[in-house]
Amino acid sequence: MPTTKAITGNGAMAQAMRQINPDVVAAFPITPSTQIIEDFAEFVADGEVNTELITVESEHSAMSACIGASAAGGRVMTATSANGLALMWEMLYIAASMRQPVLMSVVNRALSAPINIHCDHNDSMGARDAGWIQIYAENNQEAYDNMIMAPAIAEHMDVRLPLMVCLDGFIISHSIETMELEDDQKVRDFIGQYQGQNTLLDNEHPVTWGALGLHDYYIEFKRGQQMAIQNAKAVIQDVSERFGQQFGRKYDLFESYRLDDAERVIVAINSVAGEIKEVVDALRDEGEKVGLLKIRVFRPFPYAEIAEALKDVKVITVLDRSTSMGAYGPLFGEIRTALYDANPRPLIYNRTFGLGGRELFPDDIREVFAESKRYLESGKIEKLFDFLNVRGG
Amino acid sequence: MSEYFEVRWHGRGGQGTVTGAKSLAEAVQGTGKFVSAFPDYGPERRGAPVRAFDRFADKRIRVHIPVREPNVIMIVDPTLIGTKALVEGVSDETVFVVNTEKDAGETKQALGLTGQTLYTVPANSISYRLFKREIPNSAMMGAFARACPQIISLEALVRESERAFAHLLAKDLVAKNLDAIRCGYEEVKSA
Amino acid sequence: MSDKYKLKKWQELAPGGVITEGGNAADYETGTWRTWRPVWCEDDCIHCLTCWVFCPEGAFLLKDGQTAGGKPRKEIEEIDYFHCKGCGLCVRECPVNKQGKKQAIEFVREET
Numbered sequence: 001m002p003t004t005k006a007i008t009g010n011g012a013m014a015q016a017m018r019q020i021n022p023d024v025v026a027a028f029p030i031t032p033s034t035q036i037i038e039d040f041a042e043f044v045a046d047g048e049v050n051t052e053l054i055t056v057e058s059e060h061s062a063m064s065a066c067i068g069a070s071a072a073g074g075r076v077m078t079a080t081s082a083n084g085l086a087l088m089w090e091m092l093y094i095a096a097s098m099r100q101p102v103l104m105s106v107v108n109r110a111l112s113a114p115i116n117i118h119c120d121h122n123d124s125m126g127a128r129d130a131g132w133i134q135i136y137a138e139n140n141q142e143a144y145d146n147m148i149m150a151p152a153i154a155e156h157m158d159v160r161l162p163l164m165v166c167l168d169g170f171i172i173s174h175s176i177e178t179m180e181l182e183d184d185q186k187v188r189d190f191i192g193q194y195q196g197q198n199t200l201l202d203n204e205h206p207v208t209w210g211a212l213g214l215h216d217y218y219i220e221f222k223r224g225q226q227m228a229i230q231n232a233k234a235v236i237q238d239v240s241e242r243f244g245q246q247f248g249r250k251y252d253l254f255e256s257y258r259l260d261d262a263e264r265v266i267v268a269i270n271s272v273a274g275e276i277k278e279v280v281d282a283l284r285d286e287g288e289k290v291g292l293l294k295i296r297v298f299r300p301f302p303y304a305e306i307a308e309a310l311k312d313v314k315v316i317t318v319l320d321r322s323t324s325m326g327a328y329g330p331l332f333g334e335i336r337t338a339l340y341d342a343n344p345r346p347l348i349y350n351r352t353f354g355l356g357g358r359e360l361f362p363d364d365i366r367e368v369f370a371e372s373k374r375y376l377e378s379g380k381i382e383k384l385f386d387f388l389n390v391r392g393g
Numbered sequence: 394m395s396e397y398f399e400v401r402w403h404g405r406g407g408q409g410t411v412t413g414a415k416s417l418a419e420a421v422q423g424t425g426k427f428v429s430a431f432p433d434y435g436p437e438r439r440g441a442p443v444r445a446f447d448r449f450a451d452k453r454i455r456v457h458i459p460v461r462e463p464n465v466i467m468i469v470d471p472t473l474i475g476t477k478a479l480v481e482g483v484s485d486e487t488v489f490v491v492n493t494e495k496d497a498g499e500t501k502q503a504l505g506l507t508g509q510t511l512y513t514v515p516a517n518s519i520s521y522r523l524f525k526r527e528i529p530n531s532a533m534m535g536a537f538a539r540a541c542p543q544i545i546s547l548e549a550l551v552r553e554s555e556r557a558f559a560h561l562l563a564k565d566l567v568a569k570n571l572d573a574i575r576c577g578y579e580e581v582k583s584a
Numbered sequence: 585m586s587d588k589y590k591l592k593k594w595q596e597l598a599p600g601g602v603i604t605e606g607g608n609a610a611d612y613e614t615g616t617w618r619t620w621r622p623v624w625c626e627d628d629c630i631h632c633l634t635c636w637v638f639c640p641e642g643a644f645l646l647k648d649g650q651t652a653g654g655k656p657r658k659e660i661e662e663i664d665y666f667h668c669k670g671c672g673l674c675v676r677e678c679p680v681n682k683q684g685k686k687q688a689i690e691f692v693r694e695e696t
Contacts (some may be wrong), residue, residue: 006422006430099600117434139455160599171457175431176418178454198602208603216591221601223594274455359458 002180009140009172013105014039016147019187023074026054026065030084032169033107059084063091070100073199082109082123095162096131101154102162109169110356118357119169121322133163134299141179143167151191152239158231168271253302255294262291264372268319269295279365303338315372321354353388399460400447404469407439413530414445423553492516497584519576531570535577618670629688631659635674643668
């Protein structure tokens with residue numbers, strides 16, 4: 001039986017880690033993800049898990065140790081945020097390219113400067129090209145559920161890639177919310193045993209990891225890696241389906257919220273989806289045809305499925321909680337690409353919001369829908385790209 | 394967001410305001426309601442004004458934004474009275490629970506309130522009596538139960554807090570905190 | 585080079601670039617890189633094995649032998665020209681060559 005608990009997002013991630021019981025966790029603390037490892041360290045100290053916890057001297061070392069432990073044949077996990085993720089950068093690519101299914105909680109936080117500990121998505125968005133599967137979560141329950149699904153996805157033989165579960169710093173990580181914690185044994189049955197491939201500690205079959213591959217081979221390896229992450233899409237759907245059957249909560253590549261017959265839709269990621277749903281419900285009550293498409297899987301990006309889900313929509317507002325300096329928001333780029341071939345092509349525009357933890361209140365979201373209503377009526381976009389809720393306009 | 398019952402706590406860093414909001418949420422969750430509780434992290438220094446929030450509902454809570462129009466305002470530190478933040482978003486229906494030794498009418502005046510209901514509780518004295526130091530949380534929770542019986546009864550608050558505290562505190566401290574809750578409930582005065 | 589080292593398609597590669605066979609550098613023919621060839625002169629060799637130590641390709645092959653006093657020792661057997669890339673380290677390091685009277689390893693230009 002699941003237990004209903006009021007628990008923080010970080011607490012929920014630590015519980016998922018306890019249930020997964022990884023062989024190795026190597027981590028370095030950084031706000032707002034610190035509590036995940038603090039809680040987990042207690043589980044280690046109390047003997048509730050068999051994990052070797054390595055307290056390293058930096059995030060670069062954390063990811064290096066994770067890669068080594070994974071290549072040695074262990075199921076490996078870690079957690080980080082913002083500048084910590086940035087310090088892992090080169091190792092993120094190596095984990096993915098060496099096809100090590102390392103699992104990581106990324107508690108989204110703004111990158112310096114100015115120093116800021118609050119939520120935005122620049123950290124994980126910056127890592128979007130590193131080859132990791134990225135799954136995002138609206139709330140504590142989704143973050144926990146995503147992590148329970150993570151091993152089965154990352155370790156699948158068609159995939160074998162590292163996976164990050166992203167959740168909003170403070171908004172989710174430090175908020176107590178009512179959620180269902182599933183039964184330990186049921187979770188363990190769901191995720192199964194990990195089988196390392198070509199492991200370093202198999203002395204009977206010595207192998208070399210991390211060899212050279214130049215212009216004669218490098219691109220072939222990258223081609224194979226691209227195939228693997230594309231394979232992840234179907235695997236995520238399968239695992240989500242199986243999770244739904246087992247635990248009753250349904251997940252897909254993204255969430256369609258009141259999209260049927262919707263004319264105006266917001267596309268967004270993570271916790272802000274909760275506020276948007278409230279506003280969508282209120283506007284629907286007022287007779288407006290509005291909806292929300294909430295991204296769950298950002299890498300691999302489900303272009304075709306999203307194009308299908310949005311094919312009858314007339315105006316799309318893409319909300320990016322990150323900035324690609326000198327370019328449009330990363331989510332906007334993907335959504336616009338997904339809909340380039342749509343006929344008729346909807347109006348699509350981009351709004352940046354929430355950097356460094358700036359709140360987006362329901363009134364702000366109402367204004368977004370009011371703007372998209374103007375665009376629907378006039379048939380043209382006045383401003384393609386802009387910031388929301390910023391002083392000075 | 395009318396279907397949510399919203400509470401805003403005001404205290405200072407180090408007084409356990411955030412813990413108070415979280416403990417209350419855990420207790421209310423135990424009665425079968427959906428809850429959320431979260432702090433408003435600013436400069437995390439001892440003495441700096443701190444806010445924390447609770448939401449209670451009979452359905453899943455989807456919003457995460459700070460509470461702007463609270464049903465209840467919990468003032469953990471009376472020296473904050475006079476700062477504008479305390480009365481932001483206040484309506485005629487807003488209920489105040491203030492940790493103070495002063496008269497309720499006087500406190501109401503100091504806050505510039507008119508029609509609102511205000512409860513006072515000498516949470517610091519209660520805490521000092523029981524713990525020999527000022528940790529006003531549990532007494533404040535007791536006062537909340539007195540102010541908002543529709544959210545949680547004293548009986549449920551004591552029962553659920555005992556369950557929650559048992560994981561965190563030694564036996565004698567659990568008992569003292571439950572006493573503090575009861576005293577907080579009993580010693581409430583209103584205006 | 586054997587078929588084994590024909591350039592593979594991406595579908596044929598091991599995930600993550602793992603190499604599952606140890607010591608497979610032995611299969612790689614570096615002998616084609618030579619422009620100069622070391623030639624071992626058995627009669628003048630004192631079997632000190634300095635060339636064997638210095639050779640970066642492991643191209644000096646050894647056999648079991650005996651000292652003049654009858655004690656067992658390793659001796660040079662031959663140069664493996666499949667791997668010898670003609671770097672000349674052996675020629676330079678050979679103590680017999682360094683004395684300058686005789687040459688235990690001669691360095692000759694590869695015939696074209």
